[in-house]
Amino acid sequence: xxxxxxxxxxxxxxxxxxxxxxxxxxxxxAVVVVxxxxxxTETLKVGFEAPIKLFAYAHLVFAIVVLLAALLIL
Amino acid sequence: MPDxxxxxxxxxxxxxxxxxxxxxxxxxxQRERLTGHTHNPLASYSYFPDNVTxxxxxxxxxxxxxxxxxxxxxxxxxMVGALMLxxxxxxxxxxxxxxxxARFQFVAVLGxxxxxxxxxxxxxxxxxxxxxxxxxxRVLDIDFYNLIYKEVTDASLDKIQDVTYxxxxxxxxxxxxxxxxxxxxxxxxNLRFQAIPWPDKVAKILQDIRMEExxxxx
Numbered sequence: 001x002x003x004x005x006x007x008x009x010x011x012x013x014x015x016x017x018x019x020x021x022x023x024x025x026x027x028x029x030a031v032v033v034v035x036x037x038x039x040x041t042e043t044l045k046v047g048f049e050a051p052i053k054l055f056a057y058a059h060l061v062f063a064i065v066v067l068l069a070a071l072l073i074l
Numbered sequence: 075m076p077d078x079x080x081x082x083x084x085x086x087x088x089x090x091x092x093x094x095x096x097x098x099x100x101x102x103x104q105r106e107r108l109t110g111h112t113h114n115p116l117a118s119y120s121y122f123p124d125n126v127t128x129x130x131x132x133x134x135x136x137x138x139x140x141x142x143x144x145x146x147x148x149x150x151x152x153m154v155g156a157l158m159l160x161x162x163x164x165x166x167x168x169x170x171x172x173x174x175x176a177r178f179q180f181v182a183v184l185g186x187x188x189x190x191x192x193x194x195x196x197x198x199x200x201x202x203x204x205x206x207x208x209x210x211x212r213v214l215d216i217d218f219y220n221l222i223y224k225e226v227t228d229a230s231l232d233k234i235q236d237v238t239y240x241x242x243x244x245x246x247x248x249x250x251x252x253x254x255x256x257x258x259x260x261x262x263x264n265l266r267f268q269a270i271p272w273p274d275k276v277a278k279i280l281q282d283i284r285m286e287e288x289x290x291x292x
Binding site: 030 | 115116123124125126127128129140175177178180181184185187188191192195196198199202203205216218222224226
């Protein structure tokens with residue numbers, strides 16, 4: 001039931017591939033977010049730059065963790 | 075015969091110094107005592123802020139006022155963000171993802187939290203960096219529309235022709251925030267500071283700075 005006839009590939013494998021591709025694209029977005037936050041902290045310094053950079057990097061790490069989870073678990 | 079009643083010509087010719095209309099603090103103590111001065115980096119209204127600098131700032135340029143949109147404007151996304159974080163709890167009551175294998179459901183929930191985090195981060199960063207700065211030389215409007223697009227507009231104080239402020243609506247009247255419209259003779263005709271706290275004080279400060287600038291030139 002879960003295998004596509006003729007091809008013989010599990011449908012969940014195909015879904016996994018699409019999920020991984022989407023997460024890789026999201027990872028690129030997370031890297032862009034980190035870069036943009038760096039640029040903004042260089043443009044304007046008010047005194048809260050460290051926490052904001054931390055949140056941006058935490059988001060990047062989160063994206064990496066979700067990608068790894070998708071690769072290993074799915 | 076010695077000159078007794080002759081005063082020094084330099085003293086006679088120099089006019090009496092005009093008192094400043096602008097209470098610029100000379101010392102750190104004076105700065106601390108100013109109404110509106112704060113050390114909070116998340117403040118929406120900061121008068122003569124400490125430790126603030128921006129790109130292309132001139133050496134002698136002093137930052138007089140730093141403004142952001144009133145914190146109450148963030149309530150919407152804060153509530154949406156809270157609902158997004160709580161949404162997976164609904165799955166325990168209404169299992170929408172039950173058609174997926176358990177491992178896919180787990181990754182889906184992880185992905186949902188990741189997107190929720192990104193949503194909250196983006197909204198916060200956009201609010202934090204959407205800033206209006208008034209210095210002793212110009213006014214700046216730094217607009218950070220999203221994470222990949224920013225726009226910086228500035229206008230010299232001597233180009234300002236008219237300043238108008240408005241407070242409209244129940245929420246704005248209760249929390250005392252509104253818009254300040256600055257009409258300039260520059261290429262960009264108007265600068266609009268939106269949803270800032272105490273727009274009346276901001277307009278008054280702009281008026282004082284412009285008077286100070288005009289006196290300095292005269």
